[in-house]
Amino acid sequence: MIMNNNLSELQNLDDLNMSVDELFSKVDHDDLESEKITAPRYSYWRSVFRVFFKNKFNIVILSLFAFIIIFSYIYPMFSGYDRFANLMDSSAKHLSPARAMDKFGHNIHWILGTGASGESTFDAIWNGARISISLAFICAAINLLIGVIVGAIWGFSKKVDKVMMEVYNVISNIPYILLVAVLVLIFSPSFWTMVFALTVTGWIAIAYFIRTQVIIIRDREYNLASKCLGTRTTKIALKNILPFMTSVIVTLAATEIPSYISYEVFLSYIGMGLSEMSLGKLIFSAESAMVTPGWQIEFWAPVAVASFITIVLYVVGQNLGDASDPRTHM
Amino acid sequence: MKRYLISRVIRGIFSIIIMVSIIMIMVYSALDRNQIFAQDPTYSKLGNNQKVVYKYRKWAEYGYLDYVTYGDYLLQLRNDEEITEEERLSLSSFARTPDGDSEEVAEYVKKFTEYYTSEGYTVSRLNAIMASPKKVASGGGQQLFAYKDIPLVRRAISYFSNLISIDNIHNVKEDIEGRGLTFTTRDPLSGGSFSPAIMGTGTTHKYLLYFDSSFPFIHQNLISINLGKSYAVNQGVDIAETMSSTQGSYVMKEVTFPTGLTEMSADDLHTAKYVAGSRESSKVYADRFTDDYTNVITNKNGLSKIGYSFVIGIISVLLAYLLGIPLGILMARKKDKLADKIGMIYIVFILAVPSLAYIFLFKAVGGRLGLPTTFNMESSNLLMYVLPIISLALPSVASLMKWLRRYMVDQMNSDYVKFARSGGLTEREIFSRHILKNAMIPIVHGIPASILGALVGAIITERVYVVPGAGNLLTKAINMYDNGVIVGVSLFYAVLSVVSIILGDVLISIVDPRISFTTKDR
Numbered sequence: 001m002i003m004n005n006n007l008s009e010l011q012n013l014d015d016l017n018m019s020v021d022e023l024f025s026k027v028d029h030d031d032l033e034s035e036k037i038t039a040p041r042y043s044y045w046r047s048v049f050r051v052f053f054k055n056k057f058n059i060v061i062l063s064l065f066a067f068i069i070i071f072s073y074i075y076p077m078f079s080g081y082d083r084f085a086n087l088m089d090s091s092a093k094h095l096s097p098a099r100a101m102d103k104f105g106h107n108i109h110w111i112l113g114t115g116a117s118g119e120s121t122f123d124a125i126w127n128g129a130r131i132s133i134s135l136a137f138i139c140a141a142i143n144l145l146i147g148v149i150v151g152a153i154w155g156f157s158k159k160v161d162k163v164m165m166e167v168y169n170v171i172s173n174i175p176y177i178l179l180v181a182v183l184v185l186i187f188s189p190s191f192w193t194m195v196f197a198l199t200v201t202g203w204i205a206i207a208y209f210i211r212t213q214v215i216i217i218r219d220r221e222y223n224l225a226s227k228c229l230g231t232r233t234t235k236i237a238l239k240n241i242l243p244f245m246t247s248v249i250v251t252l253a254a255t256e257i258p259s260y261i262s263y264e265v266f267l268s269y270i271g272m273g274l275s276e277m278s279l280g281k282l283i284f285s286a287e288s289a290m291v292t293p294g295w296q297i298e299f300w301a302p303v304a305v306a307s308f309i310t311i312v313l314y315v316v317g318q319n320l321g322d323a324s325d326p327r328t329h330m
Numbered sequence: 331m332k333r334y335l336i337s338r339v340i341r342g343i344f345s346i347i348i349m350v351s352i353i354m355i356m357v358y359s360a361l362d363r364n365q366i367f368a369q370d371p372t373y374s375k376l377g378n379n380q381k382v383v384y385k386y387r388k389w390a391e392y393g394y395l396d397y398v399t400y401g402d403y404l405l406q407l408r409n410d411e412e413i414t415e416e417e418r419l420s421l422s423s424f425a426r427t428p429d430g431d432s433e434e435v436a437e438y439v440k441k442f443t444e445y446y447t448s449e450g451y452t453v454s455r456l457n458a459i460m461a462s463p464k465k466v467a468s469g470g471g472q473q474l475f476a477y478k479d480i481p482l483v484r485r486a487i488s489y490f491s492n493l494i495s496i497d498n499i500h501n502v503k504e505d506i507e508g509r510g511l512t513f514t515t516r517d518p519l520s521g522g523s524f525s526p527a528i529m530g531t532g533t534t535h536k537y538l539l540y541f542d543s544s545f546p547f548i549h550q551n552l553i554s555i556n557l558g559k560s561y562a563v564n565q566g567v568d569i570a571e572t573m574s575s576t577q578g579s580y581v582m583k584e585v586t587f588p589t590g591l592t593e594m595s596a597d598d599l600h601t602a603k604y605v606a607g608s609r610e611s612s613k614v615y616a617d618r619f620t621d622d623y624t625n626v627i628t629n630k631n632g633l634s635k636i637g638y639s640f641v642i643g644i645i646s647v648l649l650a651y652l653l654g655i656p657l658g659i660l661m662a663r664k665k666d667k668l669a670d671k672i673g674m675i676y677i678v679f680i681l682a683v684p685s686l687a688y689i690f691l692f693k694a695v696g697g698r699l700g701l702p703t704t705f706n707m708e709s710s711n712l713l714m715y716v717l718p719i720i721s722l723a724l725p726s727v728a729s730l731m732k733w734l735r736r737y738m739v740d741q742m743n744s745d746y747v748k749f750a751r752s753g754g755l756t757e758r759e760i761f762s763r764h765i766l767k768n769a770m771i772p773i774v775h776g777i778p779a780s781i782l783g784a785l786v787g788a789i790i791t792e793r794v795y796v797v798p799g800a801g802n803l804l805t806k807a808i809n810m811y812d813n814g815v816i817v818g819v820s821l822f823y824a825v826l827s828v829v830s831i832i833l834g835d836v837l838i839s840i841v842d843p844r845i846s847f848t849t850k851d852r
Contacts, residue, residue, distance in 0.1 A: 166344075169342070169828070172827075185362065311679070
């Protein structure tokens with residue numbers, strides 16, 4: 001069908017009643033012009049976001065992400081949360097949402113009831129979420145930065161590989177809880193101690209992962225060709241391999257960030273967590289409330305919010321990772 | 331292959347040694363020593379000089395330092411017959427302040443100080459603290475002692491050299507009659523029937539090799555693993571024994587003791603160990619035993635810590651593979667269809683949500699269904715195993731599904747699959763005979779790790795369901811500052827992880843002939 005249409009559009013030049021000079025003009029041959037490639041401008045990150053936003057589900061999940069960020073970073077500035085504000089008021093403690101709202105008025109603060117010292121569970125959760133999310137982002141950023149750089153060197157140099165494999169064997173065998181516990185006991189269980197504890201050896205797993213990826217790509221034909229043409233190793237690493245790894249790194253970040261939140265919850269649960277009221281600490285301190293009839297919401301609310309946050313972060317990261325793979329840009 | 335494996339094992343041992351040394355530095359040097367007294371009720375009751383001495387004594391007990399008192403020194407001199415017992419008694423009472431010492435005492439105090447200072451000790455003399463000019467304050471008595479930190483290298487060397495001990499007839503230091511080994515075909519404990527046993531006198535254990543009716547029928551005490559002693563978690567007991575001895579309430583049965591006394595008892599006489607002078611000090615032992623091999627392990631009705639962890643762990647591993655592999659295959663075959671999407675939602679749920687959250691969710695749901703939510707060693711109800719097993723299995727199902735799907739999808743576009751398809755094989759055949767075989771290789775690599783990992787136990791699951799397993803041992807030891815247990819358990823973990831990686835590599839090279847670890851074979 002298409003073929004036929006095209007044929008019918010073709011016309012006999014004689015039907016136009018024009019001279020050859022009018023129809024055609026001569027173009028000089030231009031070396032410079034012939035080198036230009038007429039392709040649309042390509043921007044990597046623009047097409048990443050084009051692919052990302054093409055999926056309508058991603059817009060929903062991104063708005064949930066924005067919701068989480070607003071509630072954990074901006075909401076606590078206005079909520080005026082004070083953990084011990086109602087400490088002396090014994091009738092304010094362990095209230096169910098309905099009773100809390102009867103007592104304090106219909107207000108967003110009380111929709112999840114009150115906790116053991118009469119504080120608003122809802123405000124406490126978002127205050128804790130801010131600490132947990134900050135911890136996760138800072139740890140992930142440090143670990144990814146060190147891990148990717150070390151992993152790249154590790155993958156490229158065979159000498160470094162030999163040494164690093166032994167280092168990896170030693171470090172990966174040290175129980176993580178022991179390391180965290182020792183560091184927490186040496187310093188104080190503060191936010192930055194926790195960051196240090198989670199990053200002091202945390203980068204090595206990432207570096208090992210990156211090293212394997214680098215080894216896989218390192219000896220591909222295009223890199224071999226590049227090497228034969230005399231490209232320096234640093235340039236190969238930065239221009240040939242790093243772009244290839246972008247989607248891997250984004251996907252890695254997507255699994256790393258929620259895993260630190262989970263890890264913080266785990267550490268708090270076994271009693272080695274932060275001293276600040278992070279999400280994990282909230283869950284830990286509300287564990288006894290879980291077995292008391294009527295108080296369960298104090299335990300389940302932070303658990304549910306922690307799960308919600310980790311799922312949203314994970315899905316955003318995974319989909320961003322998928323979108324950052326150039327093979328999906330077609 | 332053999333040479334490669336040997337070099338792997340040697341490198342593994344090397345990295346374990348370094349790891350244990352790092353952990354020793356961490357727990358013995360980096361941690362604040364005063365922390366171990368945080369929960370000690372005795373420490374808070376003591377005052378003045380007694381408190382100081384108690385601190386040093388405990389530190390010596392926990393393996394931080396060598397500690398000798400002036401009294402110990404004199405006792406040593408008496409044992410070496412340099413001084414007599416009367417001299418020792420008169421010399422041991424040193425005065426409240428150095429100025430008050432009598433001449434002889436001052437001489438021996440000086441000797442003590444010089445001797446231990448030359449050995450690198452720090453000698454400390456605490457003068458009596460007086461409540462009034464006549465009366466010494468409570469706990470304020472004068473003290474004289476020497477102490478020295480144990481250097482890391484010595485600690486590590488002695489730890490590793492004592493790790494595996496072979497029982498021999500010179501282990502008992504005291505005089506003992508008839509030192510030697512005896513072989514008997516009729517074990518006295520078997521009631522006269524045929525049962526070969528090797529027994530020792532002068533050895534640590536009385537029975538070195540014996541048969542009995544419990545699995546695996548032949549037992550030995552000849553070679554024992556010595557991971558170190560526990561102080562707080564399980565007072566004075568070896569860590570390997572803490573992990574592997576049975577728990578629960580005693581199983582009483584009629585036992586005939588060597589003296590002929592027959593009693594209802596839970597003692598397992600085959601485990602008898604030498605304790606010097608035990609019959610003299612205790613009438614019960616004197617009634618029961620004819621020699622000083624009196625320290626026995628008791629039979630209890632539960633499993634050991636490792637036993638519980640392993641039973642729960644191994645069933646959940648089996649369950650995980652039985653569920654995870656078919657589900658992973660299903661997801662790969664129905665890629666982008668409904669089954670795949672449901673599977674993906676499940677995987678995201680398990681991977682993203684904190685493990686604590688879904689374990690509590692399983693517990694809440696299981697509790698609603700009427701399953702027991704807490705573990706009870708005394709109960710014979712097998713249903714109490716269900717929830718811990720499910721809580722361990724379902725997460726590993728998710729990760730198996732995720733990886734198997736990933737590997738199979740990767741294989742689906744490869745040339746050999748296209749070739750098989752063009753050859754006219756059905757999809758079912760392609761999947762089960764070609765893709766699965768290749769996709770399973772990395773999965774097979776993880777099998778030893780997951781089986782051995784079952785020995786370690788699971789921290790959260792065991793805590794939530796109150797399982798008396800091995801998972802909590804490390805956290806418990808950290809909370810109680812039990813350095814011996816921390817080092818021993820970490821060593822145990824490290825050995826398991828090194829072994830499981832090596833076994834995994836061996837297994838894949840058996841499964842896939844293309845994989846070879848020696849460059850020569852290529």
